[in-house]
Amino acid sequence: MSFSVEKWYNEYMNKPSVKYMGEISDDKVSYILDTVEGKLEEWEIKPKAIRKVYNVSVEALQNLYHHAFKPPKEIDNCSKFAGYILEQTGENEFKLITGNFIDLNQKRKLQNRFDQINYLSTNEVRALYKLILNNSEFSFKGGGGLGMIDIARKTKHKLGYKFYEYNENIFFFEFNVVIS
Amino acid sequence: MNPIKIEGTRKTPDIYFDAELGKIEIEGRSIPENSIEFYKPLVDWLDDYAEVANDKIEVNIKLEYFNTSSSKCILDVFKKLEAIYKKNKDVVINWHYEEDDEDMLEAGEDYQSILKIPFKMIEMEE
Numbered sequence: 001m002s003f004s005v006e007k008w009y010n011e012y013m014n015k016p017s018v019k020y021m022g023e024i025s026d027d028k029v030s031y032i033l034d035t036v037e038g039k040l041e042e043w044e045i046k047p048k049a050i051r052k053v054y055n056v057s058v059e060a061l062q063n064l065y066h067h068a069f070k071p072p073k074e075i076d077n078c079s080k081f082a083g084y085i086l087e088q089t090g091e092n093e094f095k096l097i098t099g100n101f102i103d104l105n106q107k108r109k110l111q112n113r114f115d116q117i118n119y120l121s122t123n124e125v126r127a128l129y130k131l132i133l134n135n136s137e138f139s140f141k142g143g144g145g146l147g148m149i150d151i152a153r154k155t156k157h158k159l160g161y162k163f164y165e166y167n168e169n170i171f172f173f174e175f176n177v178v179i180s
Numbered sequence: 181m182n183p184i185k186i187e188g189t190r191k192t193p194d195i196y197f198d199a200e201l202g203k204i205e206i207e208g209r210s211i212p213e214n215s216i217e218f219y220k221p222l223v224d225w226l227d228d229y230a231e232v233a234n235d236k237i238e239v240n241i242k243l244e245y246f247n248t249s250s251s252k253c254i255l256d257v258f259k260k261l262e263a264i265y266k267k268n269k270d271v272v273i274n275w276h277y278e279e280d281d282e283d284m285l286e287a288g289e290d291y292q293s294i295l296k297i298p299f300k301m302i303e304m305e306e
Contacts, residue, residue: 048281051281062213062247126286130294133294146249
C-alpha cells in the first residue's frame with residue numbers, strides 16, 4: 001500500500017501534543033512556535049525543559065522553512081509543505097517529529113548527514129558545531145547543517161529518521177528526536 | 181555617531197548600541213529566519229565605530245533564545261569587537277545566562293574559546 005501522509009499524521013493521536021500539517025511559511029513557523037510555548041506553559045513544564053523544547057522546535061521548523069520541497073500536487077498546492085508534531089511522552093520528556101517530501105538525491109544526502117552526526121560523541125558534536133560556526137563558508141540558509149548539529153547537541157540524543165517511499169522519485173522524510 | 185536603538189519583537193532582540201557611552205547591548209530572543217538582514221546594520225555600525233571607539237567598551241549580551249543563523253551573526257559582531265580590542269581598547273563581553281541554562285552558558289564558552297577577547301560569564305537568578 002502506498003504512503004499516506006494523513007495516516008502518518010494521524011498516528012500521533014494518543015498523547016498530549018501540538019500538531020500541525022500544511023504549508024510552511026514565516027508566519028506559520030511563528031504560529032507553531034507561539035502554540036508550542038503556550039501549550040508548554042499550560043502543561044506546567046519546568047522552564048529548563050520549555051527552553052530546550054522551544055530551542056529544538058525553532059531549529060526543526062526553520063530547517064523545514066528553508067528546505068521543505070513542494071509536495072506532490074495531489075497532496076497540496078503550496079510551495080512548501082511539512083508536518084510538525086510535539087508529543088509529551090513523560091513528565092519532562094518529549095518527542096519531536098517532523099515530516100516533509102524530498103527527492104532521491106536529498107534522501108541520500110540526508111542519510112549520510114544524519115549517520116555522520118549520530119556517529120559522533122557529545123564532545124565531538126560540540127567540536128563540530130564550533131568548527132562550522134567559525135567557518136566563513138557556512139551557508140546562512142543552513143547548508144552547513146548547523147541546525148541539526150545544534151539539535152543533536154542540545155538534546156544529547158541520537159537523531160532518528162525514516163524514509164517512506166511515495167513513488168520511485170519522491171520520499172516522505174520523517175525526522176524524530178527525544179527531548180528530555 | 182548616532183546610537184542604534186531597536187525594540188525587540190517575538191523573534192528579534194532589543195538592541196542598544198551607544199558610541200558616546202561605549203555601550204553595546206543585545207537582549208531577548210534572536211530567532212529570525214533571516215538573521216543577516218537583522219544584524220548587517222549592527223555589523224556596519226561597528227565598522228564605523230572602530231574608527232572612533234571609546235577607551236572602555238561594555239558589552240552586555242542577555243539572550244533568552246538564539247537560532248543557529250543568529251549564532252553566526254553574533255560571532256560577526258564579536259569579531260568586530262575583537263578587532264577594536266586589538267587596538268588596545270578595554271573591551272569586555274558580559275555573557276549573561278539564567279542559572280539553570282547550561283546550553284546558554286556553553287554557547288558563551290564556545291564564543292570565548294573562538295575569540296581572543298575577555299569574556300565574563302554572569303549567572304542570573306530566574
